[in-house]
Amino acid sequence: MKKMPKRYVGKNIFKVDAQDKVTGKAIYSDDIYFDDMLYLKIKRTVHPHAYLRRINISKVQELPGVVKIITAADIPEVKNFGLIIKDQPVLIGIGQKMRYMGDALAIVIAETKEIASKAVNLIEVEVEELEIVSDPLRAMEKDAPLIHQDGNILATHYLEKGDIKKGFAEADVIVENEYRTSFLDQVPLQVEAGVGFYNEESKVIKIWAATQWLHDTQADIAQSLGFPKEKIRIIQPVIGGAFGKKEDISVHIHLALAAMATKRPVKLTYTREESMIAQSKRHPFIIRMKTGVTKKGYLTACQVEVIGDTGAYASSGLAVVHKGMYHCTGPYNVDNVKGVAYTVYTNNTYCGAMRGFGATQMAFAYESQMDILARKLEIDPIQFRLRNAYGIGSSTPNSQILTHSVGVKETIKEAAEIAGWKGGSR
Numbered sequence: 001m002k003k004m005p006k007r008y009v010g011k012n013i014f015k016v017d018a019q020d021k022v023t024g025k026a027i028y029s030d031d032i033y034f035d036d037m038l039y040l041k042i043k044r045t046v047h048p049h050a051y052l053r054r055i056n057i058s059k060v061q062e063l064p065g066v067v068k069i070i071t072a073a074d075i076p077e078v079k080n081f082g083l084i085i086k087d088q089p090v091l092i093g094i095g096q097k098m099r100y101m102g103d104a105l106a107i108v109i110a111e112t113k114e115i116a117s118k119a120v121n122l123i124e125v126e127v128e129e130l131e132i133v134s135d136p137l138r139a140m141e142k143d144a145p146l147i148h149q150d151g152n153i154l155a156t157h158y159l160e161k162g163d164i165k166k167g168f169a170e171a172d173v174i175v176e177n178e179y180r181t182s183f184l185d186q187v188p189l190q191v192e193a194g195v196g197f198y199n200e201e202s203k204v205i206k207i208w209a210a211t212q213w214l215h216d217t218q219a220d221i222a223q224s225l226g227f228p229k230e231k232i233r234i235i236q237p238v239i240g241g242a243f244g245k246k247e248d249i250s251v252h253i254h255l256a257l258a259a260m261a262t263k264r265p266v267k268l269t270y271t272r273e274e275s276m277i278a279q280s281k282r283h284p285f286i287i288r289m290k291t292g293v294t295k296k297g298y299l300t301a302c303q304v305e306v307i308g309d310t311g312a313y314a315s316s317g318l319a320v321v322h323k324g325m326y327h328c329t330g331p332y333n334v335d336n337v338k339g340v341a342y343t344v345y346t347n348n349t350y351c352g353a354m355r356g357f358g359a360t361q362m363a364f365a366y367e368s369q370m371d372i373l374a375r376k377l378e379i380d381p382i383q384f385r386l387r388n389a390y391g392i393g394s395s396t397p398n399s400q401i402l403t404h405s406v407g408v409k410e411t412i413k414e415a416a417e418i419a420g421w422k423g424g425s426r
Contacts (some may be wrong), residue, residue: 009364020238021197024043024141024303028190028238028240028383028417029192029193029194029208029269030190030191030193030211031237032267033089033195033267034195034197035265035375036265037264037265037266037267037417038110038262038265038266038267039109039112039266040107040108040110040254040258040267041107041110041113041117041120042104042105042107042108042254042268043105043108043120043123044102044104044274044275044278045100045101045103045125046098046127046314047098047127048098048100048132048134048347048348049097049100049130049133049145049147049196049207050098050127050130051127051128051130052093052095052097052105052141053094053126053127054094054124054126055071055123055124056123057069057071057123058125059123059266060108060120063115063118065110065111065112065115066111066115066116066119067109067262068108068258068261069106069107069108069109070106070107070109070258070261071091071105071106072089072091072092072094072212073094076083077226078091078224078225078253078257080224080228081220081249082315083213083247083248083316083352084126084314084315084318085314086223087148087313087314088221088249089103090253091104091106092104094174098202099148099196099312099313099345099347100311100312100349101278101349102312102350103312105123105125106120106123107257107258108120108123109261109262109266111178112125113269122228128240128337131145132347133145133152133346133347134346134348136284136286136307136308136342136344136346137286137307138343139344139346140342145343147312147346147347148345149312152344152345152346153343153344154318154343154344155343156340156342157340157341157361158190158339158341159304159325159338159339159397159398160337160338161336161337161338161399162336163336164303164336164337164338166301167302167334167336167337168290168300168336170294170300170301171293171294171301172294172295173293173295173373173376173377174291174293175291175293175373176290177288177368177369178286178287178288179285179286179287179289179364179368180284180285180286181282181284181361181364182284183281183282183309184281184282184354185281185282186242186243186244186245186281186355187243187273188239188240188241188243188245190210190238190277191274192209192250192251192269192270192275192279193210193249193251193268193270194210194255194268194269195208195209195265196209196252196256196258196266196268197259197266198256198260203231204231204232204233205221205225205232205233205259205260206235207232207233207235207255208234208235208237209234209237209250209251209252210236210237210238210242210246211234211236211246211247211252212239212242212244212246212247213247214233214234216247216398217252218233218234220249221234221249221252221256224253225256225257225286232256243355244352244353244354245352245353245354246314247280247352248279248280248315248352250278250279251269253359254268278349279349280315280350280351280352280354281352281354282351282354282360282361283309283340283351283354283358284309284361285306285307285358285361285365286309287302287305287306287307287361287362288304288305288306289302289303289328289366289369290303291366293373293377295377297374297377297379297383297384297388298387298388299329300334300335301334301336301337302328302334302337302338302339302397303337303338304325304328304337304338304339305339305341306321306325306339306342307344308321308324308341308344308358309340309344309346309348310343310345310346310351311346311347311349311350311351312345312346312349312350313350314345314350315350315351315352316341316352316357317343317351317352319357320351320352320357320358321341322341322343322358323339323357323358324357324358324362325339325340325360326339326397326398327363327366327397328360328362328366329396329397330362330363330367330414331390331408332347332370332385332388332389333389333395337397339397370384382416382421382423386409386412386413389409389412391404391406391408391409392406
């Protein structure tokens, strides 16, 4: 196998946007201003699991500088949105369910940010509280309250390769453990922000807001509003960091609605707190893993159960949890694999994409298993990994044959050398 030339690793690479960013010339979403611009704030839910019984905006309407308040009653034609499943409401209406603290109840449009911020606190809300389901294991119980009508288990995926019973029968050592990972926020420097404008003559909505999936975002906005896609124009400012978080819609539809309602440019910028509460996180996983190995240090079997908390809405959870399970053996050869993955709704902030897309959570489990097995076998953990690492011709848990670009062994050796690893089983 030819060694890849070191064109980038360890080299200083010129970044084409670096000068604009360090000199302040780069234009981010929150830098965009227009004359006669209005400002939005979102009234969000007061309880993570409840029915909305009453919303009173009368005090807001009396506040000088407030231009308009939009509630669900004003937009009955607007549809739910979502990356894979359209399960996220644009605004919660009377009699509808709040599912997490980020759900939006009303859009306040005002002449200044300060007035808009003051106005959202004047909105009065009455709710019928329900049991808060924050634990995915509780959500999976038969008597758990339903977060969505069709059930709390959004999806179940299965994986099978080889003969798992045979694999464990061949093992001399078997290790079985449960691992848990936590919610993580991507914390990009630029929070969710944008500007919207509606052209009455052309019927085109222009939105200046960062997104990682521009065309998918355009399509989702269009279907939610009932517009042709060509009438939704998204202009991408400098993104300001994303790491998966800006795959999901945030300010976009609320900006569009406010722009159409006022016929003026409108701006919405989240606070950091609002970004933390309202936008997607990395999925917490519960991983139950059982791994078998021979005395000579060869893996024979891996059985895994993955429970992924996708929070209140699906986002890309269907793909993330499924993909995580498919990485259950990591970059190591295992002939016999069996797995099941559950994507589960809870009343937590919804989860979506974050660097690694499920594979990162799984690495915590399989690498921990590798260390534990190496210690039990009294084998150097580097040598144990090299003995089992993928090469050309290896088969992944879903039986994909690797035909090129398999540099696991070279990477392990290089990492051990850089770290000054001296070897040993402990």
